[in-house]
Every structure is written in structure tokens, then in C-alpha cells.
Amino acid sequence: MTNASDTPLQSPGPIAFIGGGNMARCLIGGLVAGGLAPAAIRVAEPVEALREALARDFGVQVFADGAQAVAGARTWLLAVKPQVMRGVCAALADAAQAGRPLIVSIAAGITSAQLERWLGGGLAVVRTMPNTPALLRAGVTGLYANPRVDADGRARAQALLAAAGATVWIEDEALMDAVTAVSGSGPAYVFLLAEAMQAAAEAEGLPAEAARTLVLHTILGAGRMLTESGEAPAELRRRVTSPGGTTQAAIETFEAGGFRELVARAIHAATERGRQLSEKGSEKGSE
Missing domain, CATH: 3.40.50.720 (NAD(P)-binding Rossmann-like Domain)
Incomplete structure (x- = not known):
């Protein structure tokens, strides 16, 4: 890169x-x-x-x-x-x-x-x-x-x-x-996560503006750590996940809900859709 x-x-x-x-x-x-x-x-x-x-x-x-x-x-x-x-x-x-x-x-x-x-x-x-x-x-x-x-x-x-x-x-x-599925469409996945996190924060009682600021800057900071630290995502996650703590409770909930499999299915669906669109374009291009 x-x-x-x-x-x-x-x-x-x-x-x-x-x-x-x-x-x-x-x-x-x-x-x-x-x-x-x-x-x-x-x-x-x-x-x-x-x-x-x-x-x-x-x-x-x-x-x-x-x-x-x-x-x-x-x-x-x-x-x-x-x-x-x-x-x-x-x-x-x-x-x-x-x-x-x-x-x-x-x-x-x-x-x-x-x-x-x-x-x-x-x-x-x-x-x-x-x-x-x-x-x-x-x-x-x-x-x-x-x-x-x-x-x-x-x-x-x-x-x-x-x-x-x-x-x-x-x-x-x-x-x-x-x-296309990973990076071309990828910003929308992050926006969806931000949308869901903000809605959840408000459901817990946080004011909308406070929830927005907390979510957006959390994502911004995490993105900078990912790109600037040189560490693997799994290692950064491990460091912030204290045994028996709040982060572990959230991570376990994500994992129990099939988070990784859902992400894999979503990216595969986007890849397949891109392939279909390319094939459709090729068919038109051969006319």
C-alpha cells in the first residue's frame, strides 16, 4: 500500500x-x-x-x-x-x-x-x-x-x-x-455502525448531541489508531478488552449474535452484486 x-x-x-x-x-x-x-x-x-x-x-x-x-x-x-x-x-x-x-x-x-x-x-x-x-x-x-x-x-x-x-x-x-465490496462500499458500513451506536446511546439516555459527538470521535480515534499504530486490529481490540469489564460484555454480545459471520455475508453479497453488475455491463458492451 x-x-x-x-x-x-x-x-x-x-x-x-x-x-x-x-x-x-x-x-x-x-x-x-x-x-x-x-x-x-x-x-x-x-x-x-x-x-x-x-x-x-x-x-x-x-x-x-x-x-x-x-x-x-x-x-x-x-x-x-x-x-x-x-x-x-x-x-x-x-x-x-x-x-x-x-x-x-x-x-x-x-x-x-x-x-x-x-x-x-x-x-x-x-x-x-x-x-x-x-x-x-x-x-x-x-x-x-x-x-x-x-x-x-x-x-x-x-x-x-x-x-x-x-x-x-x-x-x-x-x-x-x-x-468494491470492501472499500468502495465500506464507508457505508461504518456509517451504519455509527448510526446504530448513536441510536443505542440515545436509548441509554444520552442527549442526541452528546451521543453524536461521543460516537463520531470514537470512530475517528479508532481509525487513527488502526492506521497509525502499526498494530493488528485483533491486538488493539485485545488491549482495550479487560477481562470481566464493560468492553468484554459488549464484545461477547457481538460474537454471540454472529457479528463476524454477518460481516462476511454482507461483503460476499456486495461482491456478488458487483460481479453481476460487471457481467451485465459486459453483455451490453458486446452489443
């Missing part, structure tokens, strides 16, 4: 973002904050208000048309919704074949083979799955590179996504559905 500081983006040539929504904005902000010249970033975004905001806030070049944005760019980052990706790629296929750029996609459920086919074939493609904490530059992204991606392409893709947080390379694309 790597962080943004581990893989600086040096002289990458122009980078073209196709789509200027929230995730693209996050990555652009991280790249600029990391020292990449705004002039090296081009963004194609059909919504005028979004274009104006990107130009104003980051000083990047903005375009309404994708073909203008990708002209001369060595790296394209596709940041449009999965349901419009095929049409976007078809419109840019001639430019892709002429320029042979590195293609990086953050679209869920769209395979590297689909992207390569829609762009005319023979291209280096990196499929990625960031998650929503990337909007705070505290995310994690799984990346898969097709066989045409060389070491330089991997470095460029990693540096791009490291602008949003940690990165993890996945060597088998079929496992990207598990990445």
Missing part, C-alpha cells in the same frame, strides 16, 4: 480529465496541492458551472468538448458515470488510437476490456475503485492494470490516485468486485 507522498507525479505531460464531478475535483485538488502545475491539467465537463468552478479554484484548463481536452495528453482519466461511459469512449476512440494514451478509469463496474474495446483496442488501461473519503483526500483506491500497462504507466496511474489517499494494486481484475 502506498500514499500520495510515496509516488510523486513528475513531468507527466498534460493530463486530461473526462468529467469534472466530485471525484475528479478531489483528484485535481490533490494533484495541484502536491505541486503539479495547473496548466498541465485539462478538464472536459459539459456543465458550465462545474467548468467555471474548476478553473476558478484550481487554475486548470477547462473545455466543454472532450476532444479538445485530450489533444496531446499522455494520460486520460475517465471520470464519467458508468451508464454513459460507452458513448464517451466512442466519441474519443479516434483520438485514443492516434495518441495511444494511458487510460485510467474510476467508473464502477466497467472492465478494462470494455474500455479498451470501446476506445478502439490496443490501449494501456488501468481500472480503479476509489471510495468517497477520497473527497477529503483520506480515501483508498484499488488499481488493476491490463497487460499493456508498463512500469511508467503504473507509476503515473498510482500517482494520480494517490492524490486522494492510499493505493493498493490488485493483480487479478476479477478481484476488483471484492475491492
Whole structure:
């Protein structure tokens, strides 16, 4: 696993973002904050208000048309919704074949083979799955590179996504559905836990605002301990679980209720659903 500081983006040539929504904005902000010249970033975004905001806030070049944005760019980052990706790629296929750029996609459920086919074939493609904490530059992204991606392409893709947080390379694309289930959907699991903890705290009589503060900062602190201590989750849990104490009473209740099995079933269900969506997209992509 790597962080943004581990893989600086040096002289990458122009980078073209196709789509200027929230995730693209996050990555652009991280790249600029990391020292990449705004002039090296081009963004194609059909919504005028979004274009104006990107130009104003980051000083990047903005375009309404994708073909203008990708002209001369060595790296394209596709940041449009999965349901419009095929049409976007078809419109840019001639430019892709002429320029042979590195293609990086953050679209869920769209395979590297689909992207390569829609762009005319023979291209280096990196499929990625960031998650929503990337909007705070505290995310994690799984990346898969097709066989045409060389070491330089991997470095460029990693540096791009490291602008949003940690990165993890996945060597088998079929496992990207598990990445989606664990980290892509994972923030919602934590939000659900927070929701349940707050409701339980209020049921015990705590005022709503006090319950919220206690729960949110407990989760924040625990997350920092997990990422900064270097200790395994099981060891951190052991240290805070005194024999016969309050924590042990709660942990035993979780375990008796099948907590681990429930988490496993939930992540498996999300993985299977991701696989189904990818297969459905492949069927449409072959039409």
C-alpha cells in the first residue's frame, strides 16, 4: 500500500480529465496541492458551472468538448458515470488510437476490456475503485492494470490516485468486485455502525448531541489508531478488552449474535452484486 507522498507525479505531460464531478475535483485538488502545475491539467465537463468552478479554484484548463481536452495528453482519466461511459469512449476512440494514451478509469463496474474495446483496442488501461473519503483526500483506491500497462504507466496511474489517499494494486481484475465490496462500499458500513451506536446511546439516555459527538470521535480515534499504530486490529481490540469489564460484555454480545459471520455475508453479497453488475455491463458492451 502506498500514499500520495510515496509516488510523486513528475513531468507527466498534460493530463486530461473526462468529467469534472466530485471525484475528479478531489483528484485535481490533490494533484495541484502536491505541486503539479495547473496548466498541465485539462478538464472536459459539459456543465458550465462545474467548468467555471474548476478553473476558478484550481487554475486548470477547462473545455466543454472532450476532444479538445485530450489533444496531446499522455494520460486520460475517465471520470464519467458508468451508464454513459460507452458513448464517451466512442466519441474519443479516434483520438485514443492516434495518441495511444494511458487510460485510467474510476467508473464502477466497467472492465478494462470494455474500455479498451470501446476506445478502439490496443490501449494501456488501468481500472480503479476509489471510495468517497477520497473527497477529503483520506480515501483508498484499488488499481488493476491490463497487460499493456508498463512500469511508467503504473507509476503515473498510482500517482494520480494517490492524490486522494492510499493505493493498493490488485493483480487479478476479477478481484476488483471484492475491492468494491470492501472499500468502495465500506464507508457505508461504518456509517451504519455509527448510526446504530448513536441510536443505542440515545436509548441509554444520552442527549442526541452528546451521543453524536461521543460516537463520531470514537470512530475517528479508532481509525487513527488502526492506521497509525502499526498494530493488528485483533491486538488493539485485545488491549482495550479487560477481562470481566464493560468492553468484554459488549464484545461477547457481538460474537454471540454472529457479528463476524454477518460481516462476511454482507461483503460476499456486495461482491456478488458487483460481479453481476460487471457481467451485465459486459453483455451490453458486446452489443
